[in-house]
Amino acid sequence: MYTTLHITQPEQLAQAHQIRQQVFVIEQGVPSTLELDQHESSAHHYLLLHTPTGNPCGAARWRYTDKGIKLERFAVLAAYRNQGAGSVLLRGVLDDIARQAPKRTLCYLHAQSPAVSFYLRAGFVISGEAFEEAGIEHYPMLLPL
Numbered sequence: 001m002y003t004t005l006h007i008t009q010p011e012q013l014a015q016a017h018q019i020r021q022q023v024f025v026i027e028q029g030v031p032s033t034l035e036l037d038q039h040e041s042s043a044h045h046y047l048l049l050h051t052p053t054g055n056p057c058g059a060a061r062w063r064y065t066d067k068g069i070k071l072e073r074f075a076v077l078a079a080y081r082n083q084g085a086g087s088v089l090l091r092g093v094l095d096d097i098a099r100q101a102p103k104r105t106l107c108y109l110h111a112q113s114p115a116v117s118f119y120l121r122a123g124f125v126i127s128g129e130a131f132e133e134a135g136i137e138h139y140p141m142l143l144p145l
Helices: 010-027 085-100 111-122
Strands: 002-006 044-050 057-064 069-076 107-110 132-133 138-144
Touching: 002 057, 002 085, 010 044, 010 057, 010 069, 044 085, 057 138, 069 085, 085 111, 107 111
Parallel strands: 069 107
Antiparallel strands: 002 044, 044 057, 057 069, 107 138, 132 138
């Protein structure tokens, strides 16, 4: 019902940015100056497509950091939430990382509090105390090696 696409075209990246704008800036009130950052050009970007319609409905990215691989900007449009879309997006990104990244590289993320249970079900663990980022409570999480 959903397909994760590694972004290779500027139009696809624009669609991912539109999804992120809707979810983070419009729905959650994150300042647009924080949502698009200096890592846009170095990150690996993904688009989630609703297979029956071909409509873009989710976006994500990952990038290398000094700690390992950081998963970021996971967003699914409201109409597609709680239907397995987020799981397909996460699995697609992790599968792509497994193909591209050196083995035994730490994968981590900062999960918004309401999404912690989603990442726990996917095998991530909480790795520290809650903190605020962009006015939203987050937890550091990592995927055990």
